[in-house]
Amino acid sequence: MIEYVDEDFGFFKEEFKTDKNLSKILLVTGGAGFIGANFISYILDNYPEYRVINFDKLTYAGNLNNLSLIENNPNYVFMKGDIANKKDVKNVYEEFNPDFVVHFAAESHVDRSIINPDIFLETNVIGTQNLLNFAREHKIEKFVLISTDEVYGSVEKGHSSIETDRMEPNNPYSASKAAAEFLIRVAHQTYGQRVNVVRSCNNYGRYQFPEKIIPKIICNAMQDKPIPIYGDGKNSRSWLNVKDHCAAIDVVLHSGKSGEIYNVAAKNEISNIDLAEKILKKMGKPLDLIEFVFDRPGHDKRYSVNANKIHNQLGWSPKINFDDGLDETISWYLIHQDWVKDVISGEYMNCYQKNGAGIK
Ligand code: NAD
Ligand code: DAU
Numbered sequence: 001m002i003e004y005v006d007e008d009f010g011f012f013k014e015e016f017k018t019d020k021n022l023s024k025i026l027l028v029t030g031g032a033g034f035i036g037a038n039f040i041s042y043i044l045d046n047y048p049e050y051r052v053i054n055f056d057k058l059t060y061a062g063n064l065n066n067l068s069l070i071e072n073n074p075n076y077v078f079m080k081g082d083i084a085n086k087k088d089v090k091n092v093y094e095e096f097n098p099d100f101v102v103h104f105a106a107e108s109h110v111d112r113s114i115i116n117p118d119i120f121l122e123t124n125v126i127g128t129q130n131l132l133n134f135a136r137e138h139k140i141e142k143f144v145l146i147s148t149d150e151v152y153g154s155v156e157k158g159h160s161s162i163e164t165d166r167m168e169p170n171n172p173y174s175a176s177k178a179a180a181e182f183l184i185r186v187a188h189q190t191y192g193q194r195v196n197v198v199r200s201c202n203n204y205g206r207y208q209f210p211e212k213i214i215p216k217i218i219c220n221a222m223q224d225k226p227i228p229i230y231g232d233g234k235n236s237r238s239w240l241n242v243k244d245h246c247a248a249i250d251v252v253l254h255s256g257k258s259g260e261i262y263n264v265a266a267k268n269e270i271s272n273i274d275l276a277e278k279i280l281k282k283m284g285k286p287l288d289l290i291e292f293v294f295d296r297p298g299h300d301k302r303y304s305v306n307a308n309k310i311h312n313q314l315g316w317s318p319k320i321n322f323d324d325g326l327d328e329t330i331s332w333y334l335i336h337q338d339w340v341k342d343v344i345s346g347e348y349m350n351c352y353q354k355n356g357a358g359i360k
Contacts, residue, residue, distance in 0.1 A: 015074045016051065018096055023049040027098035029083055029131065030105030032056040034208040035146065035242055037066035039102065042246035044070050051075045055092045056105065057082045057123075063343060066207040083127030093134040100253060101135055101143045103128065109211055110150075110173045114297055117172035124176035125183070132187045142194050144253050145184045149201045149238075149265070149305045150174035160306035163199070163261045170298045181261075188259045196256040198249055201265040201305055204325065205242030206332040209343060214239075214326075217276050218333045219340050221285045231295035233273030236302045240266045241320040251314045263305040266318035282330055 018025065026043060030036040031054030040052055056062045058080060070076055079095070081088030083105050105127060107113065107120045128145065135143050152161040153168035169175040187193040210219040220227050248264040256262060270278070276290050310316045333340060 013074060013077055016077045018051070020097065020099070023047075023051065024100060025051045025053070025096055025098045027053045027055060027092065027096060027101045029055050029101070029103045029127075030062070032058055032062035032064055032066055032078075033104060033108070034061070034066075034205075034212075035203055035245060036104040037063075037207050038205060038242045039104070039246045039249060040067065040076065041070055042243070042250070044073055044076060046250065048075070051096075052077075053092065053096050053098065054078045055081050055083070059107070061108065061209050063207070065339060065342065082123075083131055084122045086130055089130045089134050093138050097138060099141045101131060101140055102146070102249060102253060103131055103144065104146045106146075106177070107173065109209075110171050111211070111296060113171055113173035113176070117176075120172050120176040121179075124173075125179045128180040129183050132183060132193065136187065136191050136193055140194070142196065142253055142256075142258070143184070143187070144196045144198060144249060144256075145180060146249065147181050147197050147199045147261075148174065148177050149199050149263070149303045150300065151178040151181060151199060152303070152305070154300035155302050155304050157302065160304040161263065162306050163263055163309055170300055174300075185259075194258040196252050196258065197261040198252050199261060199263050199305060200245050200248070201238045201240050201303060203240055203242045203245050205329055206336075207339075208242075210340060213237075213272065213275070214279070214329065215333060217279045218283070218330055219344070221280055221283050221289060222334065222337070222340075224285070224289065226291040227276050227280070227289050228291055228293040229272055229276055230293060230299060233276070233290075233292060234271050234301075235299055236269055236271045237275075238265055238267070238269040238304055239275075239322060240264065240268070240318060241322075241325040244318040244320055247319070248310060248316045251310070251316045255314050257313075262310040262314070263307045264310060264316075265305045265307045266320075266322070268322040269302075269304060279326065279330065282326065 031040045079092055106124045113120045151167045151169050153170050167178045169178045181197055184195050188195045204214040208215045210216050217227050252262050280287055
């Protein structure tokens with residue numbers, strides 16, 4: 001039985017079993033964020049015998065309401081902690097002795113990284129190294145870093161990045177993710193740790209913080225507020241439903257060859273202006289809500305990754321059609337307006353106001 005003294009430290013369950021012989025114990029970092037919360041639900045649904053620890057600092061982007069559907073599951077516990085703090089990281093490994101680590105925790109928003117790069121280095125770089133150090137000590141079976149297609153930098157039309165392409169990050173966020181990837185490489189090459197990196201394109205779906213473009217368009221449109229589109233709106237991104245991303249991480253965790261990097265994407269490339277118009281049409285809102293605003297400094301024109309490797313070697317392919325996924329996401333935000341009100345807090349608005357990008 002686990003005994004806990006500090007209520008601020010987390011929501012603990014006496015029934016949570018740490019006996020290694022029962023089944024796998026999975027440490028998820030950043031599980032209160034958008035993709036992490038979806039991933040925890042996915043794992044508990046698909047591996048009902050696994051035990052999952054959600055280790056999260058609860059920054060502005062971490063919201064335990066994202067776990068409300070599974071918080072009473074006896075195989076799930078939350079532990080509050082900072083990956084950049086060695087003591088917190090030591091505690092979580094010692095307490096739970098996990099088999100696997102799936103590492104989502106990060107500062108994830110490019111605009112914020114332009115304003116304050118330091119916290120991106122602390123969390124995304126130092127935090128990753130702390131997790132790797134204790135993973136080595138605890139002989140973790142597999143450590144998966146959730147990285148991003150942004151590490152490739154902007155990609156010319158006609159090309160889709162493959163895993164062996166050079167990393168050429170152009171903003172503090174993507175540079176910090178590239179640095180984290182190099183630390184993963186070192187853990188494998190120098191210390192023989194079993195690792196993978198997943199490089200996904202832009203995700204969309206439920207629980208995404210409305211500073212990101214798709215939920216921002218939906219949430220602003222719901223309130224008939226202007227939709228800020230950076231520059232000329234011709235920058236393009238490709239979009240993957242978060243559920244498809246979770247399935248990709250599952251196959252990499254269980255079947256990925258140690259030391260390998262896997263791109264993950266669906267073929268849904270669209271310019272930001274076309275995306276905004278598509279969503280407004282679906283919502284029956286006027287297109288003149290769109291407002292062209294000051295561009296993001298260093299704004300990458302285009303991301304595109306080739307996901308043939310994960311398809312050919314591990315059998316993963318995306319299942320969710322973009323229009324269906326968008327319809328479902330719009331409905332989710334319309335139904336969960338309380339969730340939206342909750343997250344659009346003072347902290348979010350402060351950042352929005354200070355943000356260089358988007359302010360004319
Ligand atoms: P998010 O911002 O929604 O969530 C990040 C989570 O990490 C939050 O719960 C936050 O509280 C937690 N966190 C932040 N700093 C922490 C720290 N120091 N210690 C512990 N927890 C901390 O992010 P997301 O969009 O869910 O992205 C998750 C991961 O996926 C990130 O690593 C990101 O780089 C990567 N990624 C995201 C996308 C996307 O489209 N959202 C695409 C590719 C890769
Ligand atoms: O490509 C994967 C990356 O996708 C992840 O690694 C990041 O964590 C995630 O935040 C996302 O980064 P982007 O910068 O691509 O996402 P964002 O939603 O911020 O912006 C998407 C595009 O929309 C980008 O070209 C900038 C533009 N944009 C964004 C915002 C917030 C606007 O035009 N207006 C806006 O208000």
